[in-house]
Amino acid sequence: MHIVVCIKQVPDTKNVRIDPDTHTLVRQGVECIINPFDLFAVEAALKIKDESDAKITVMTMGPPQAEEALRDVLSRGVDEAILLSDRAFAGADTWATSITLSAAVRKLGDVDLVFCGKQAVDGDTAQVGPEVATLLDIPYATFVKKIERLDEKFLKVTRQTDEGTEVWKLPTPTLVTVIKEVGEPRLPSLRHKMRAKKAQIPVWGITELGLDANDVGLCGSFTQVVRVFSPPRRTDQVIIEGSIEEQVEQLYSYLKEAKVPGI
């Protein structure tokens, strides 16, 4: 079984900056971490590899510094890594990103399963996974917390939705986006860390992927960020509990404290 995991480097939430002109996140020179949900995707893939014969390839689209994220994941036991990097990829929205990622999966060819995190913590769109699946014309399941291999052809996945739990039977090849319930990401091992340090990571650009510069990056993006702003902070909510009398008493004292006229 060949598993591909798509990961993304995101700015460490401690120091996020927005480009005043493009309204996109400034990634260069900002300390980056691997999107936490993508580490769960890596863990989901490694769990399958623990139990059966599987090869895991991790890929990311990003600037040259994204190689660091790939080495981190290699040190946790992933077999191979590919960096999708090209000046033409810059400024991509989810669609242009998905065009690039799906082209890379197609180039690999023999892929049975693609894992993504449920969403990235910077954009929070949760679109790339389903878009990649759509472009590859394969089925997908989102918000998955458990994956089992039924046989060569089928997976059993358990989805966690707001309404409840759904169990699906999915034919491969397929794409699955995962939530944190798949399991705590494992730490690196010394052997894998040593291998990761030495690993040659191929870099694929538009030439290698056979893509047109107009279809990727900012040029290939259908959406544009017009304005980025912080929504007004919601004021604190308090839930009052107890008997009706107690609740009224408490409400009264809150209103009094807030100096509401007439109380």
Next chain:
Amino acid sequence: MNYFLTEEQQMIRELAAQIAKEKVKPVRAQLDEQEEFPWDIMKILAQADLFGLYIPEEYGGMGGGIFENCLAIEQLAQACIGVATTFAASGLGAYPILLYGNDAQKEQYLPDIAAGKRLAAFGLTESGAGSDVSGIKTTAVRDGDHYILNGTKQWITNGGEAEIYSVLALTDRTKGPRGASFFIVEKGDPGFSFGKKEKKLGIRASATRELIFQDCRIPKDRLIGREGIGFINAMKTFDKSRPGIAALGVGLSQGALDLAAEYARQREQFGKPIIAFQAIQHKLANMATKTEASRALLYSVARHMDTEPPDASKLAAMVKVFSGDVAMEVATDAVQILGGYGYMQDYPVEKMMRDAKILQIYEGTNEIQRNIIGQELNKEYSRIKETFF
């Protein structure tokens, strides 16, 4: 400070530090409070390949030595020496096999120990034999293709949790120390059971139990090396393992120093942070100086030990005694700097102080270490013919 570590040694350090920070630190107070054996962390250390650092590659290890093992122990010890002791004690149990075991024994036991699949433990101490190893009473009597063990080992780290035990027993009572031999005993062997888990002042995450042998029958090929070399094996094992105890001390000292310095910068009294007072500065200065001295001695000795030197016993004792004393002192000073807060369980320094005490006691008390150093000096100077006067 640059200790000129190789790339691989730096990776070991990084990895162990990551585990200490992400997996040990958040649970150390709970493990201590509940005296809980850190199985989850042992599994993480196993998966990280750290159990095999000092074991040759042909037996599934990483092919490093004492130094590499000490680097990992030091980092784990910064977070909790209860956890780090559990890890290091598996090495202590493995060394008698590594040093004097035959190929079949090495092939059978070392790969599992290196992979962290099975923990090892070392059984020497008895109620009447601690510092005086020659006082052991446990016997092993040959009976055809078997040995039959009788006796009780006391205060055995990883006792009850480990699956592989290197146990010292007398095969010939008349020969004293020369009649002692090491055996491999496995959890589940007939006649082998465990006493209750001991309640301790510190390192409460580590398990300490009695090993009870009542007509414990084991195949004769569990004898390590040959009969009569048990005492030598024990001493050689300690030469290998004592730097590891020193690494626990260095890590604990660094952990306590870090907390004390951070606290001293934040805590304000008389209108300024207490680090502005010389009384605190001098304490921190001494703590930092001694911690670095302890690390420098450890790294030099551990590297030297990996060259199989003739003066191993003296140096192993020196590094153990120094770093243990430093750790006790630094942890005590850290509690003093944190004052009332330091005495409370809300801060980790009281645990460090309780934990540190064991470093001066186990794996040969610091008094015994000084005896060894003194005896070795006496031998060394007896060989020198020139006069210094």
